[in-house]
Amino acid sequence: MITPDIRYAMDGIYPAAVATCSADGIPNVATISQVWYVDDRHVALSRQFFNKTKANLENNPNAIVRVIGMQGRMWEMRVRFLRTETSGSTFEQMALKLNAIASYMGMEEVFRLVGADIYEVLHVHECTEYWDGVDPA
Amino acid sequence: MDIYTNHIQRLLDGPAQTVGYLGTRDEQCQASITFVLGFGLKSDPLRVTAYLPEAALGNTARNLKTSDYATLLIVNAGTFEGVQVKGHASLGPGDTAGESFLKMNLKRMMEFYDMEFYKEVRTAPLMAVELTVKEIYNQTPGDKAGERLQLEEGGV
Numbered sequence: 001m002i003t004p005d006i007r008y009a010m011d012g013i014y015p016a017a018v019a020t021c022s023a024d025g026i027p028n029v030a031t032i033s034q035v036w037y038v039d040d041r042h043v044a045l046s047r048q049f050f051n052k053t054k055a056n057l058e059n060n061p062n063a064i065v066r067v068i069g070m071q072g073r074m075w076e077m078r079v080r081f082l083r084t085e086t087s088g089s090t091f092e093q094m095a096l097k098l099n100a101i102a103s104y105m106g107m108e109e110v111f112r113l114v115g116a117d118i119y120e121v122l123h124v125h126e127c128t129e130y131w132d133g134v135d136p137a
Numbered sequence: 138m139d140i141y142t143n144h145i146q147r148l149l150d151g152p153a154q155t156v157g158y159l160g161t162r163d164e165q166c167q168a169s170i171t172f173v174l175g176f177g178l179k180s181d182p183l184r185v186t187a188y189l190p191e192a193a194l195g196n197t198a199r200n201l202k203t204s205d206y207a208t209l210l211i212v213n214a215g216t217f218e219g220v221q222v223k224g225h226a227s228l229g230p231g232d233t234a235g236e237s238f239l240k241m242n243l244k245r246m247m248e249f250y251d252m253e254f255y256k257e258v259r260t261a262p263l264m265a266v267e268l269t270v271k272e273i274y275n276q277t278p279g280d281k282a283g284e285r286l287q288l289e290e291g292g293v
Contacts, residue, residue: 014214017158019168027160027168029210031219031276049282052274066158066170072258074172105217110279127172129193130258 001040001124006077009069010035010043016067018045020056028052033101033111035067036094038118043079044090046098047115057081063119066127074127079119091116144220145185148213149176154246159187159266160208161200161226169196174246174258175239176211177265183288185209185222187266188235190259194228197266201228209268210276219276220286224268231263239263 010016015031022028030053034046045065047054057063061081068074085091095113102111149155157173175188187209201207207226212219231239239260275284 014156015212015217017170017210019158019160019170021162021166021168025162025166025204026206026223027162027208029158029160029170029208029221031210031212031217049278051283060166062167064168064170066172068172076170107278129195130172130174130190
């Protein structure tokens, strides 16, 4: 389900975003520092600040993630929140990468991984609405 | 009141390119995201407009009929500084000002990222989603991320 092109976009230069919805029907969007490939059907999102996202997921585990690759190609993933990991291989690898991102951006004091939120990927599609008919390669 | 819009203007004027994500939801409370490349600030500081081609609306039009309460995250891709505004949204046709905003942002994107590819971005027919802002939140990474800001003193 998660192709090499999508994995490439997950390392994109644009901030990815996750959208959730509260129990009372108010949508929320948050940027994500990392969308981490776990396996073909699972991704992990870096949990750093995400207070509203976390609150929304407790009532409604469904979310949408959008990633944008280097060439502007975009993918949308419909996902379902499963759990938060605060140790283990995925968490440790994400923490290392986040440290690298923070160092690059000069934000070592700001970026700190609180958890790796694991999501099941339910559906993926490429969003071509801005570039339909244009070969981005 | 103008401090809050000044902050959005600072995002738009900042290094790199400013991108946005428009969030809406359907009747099952399933959220949707729409990518936004054009923004407009009008003389009324409580109105923020997202400009996007009709083809990029996705579920937005249908969702706004279910619930017109939407959210717009505006973030500078270079600094990750951002704000999220929430409020009642209306969908209508874009205008020449919106086309100018969108093309200006695309030009900055091409210059900053050296991406000639973006010359091919579709901009027409242009649509406008105007939010009447009721809430604003700090989305800049840090201890204050997610903090609700007062509209009257919304500097971050």
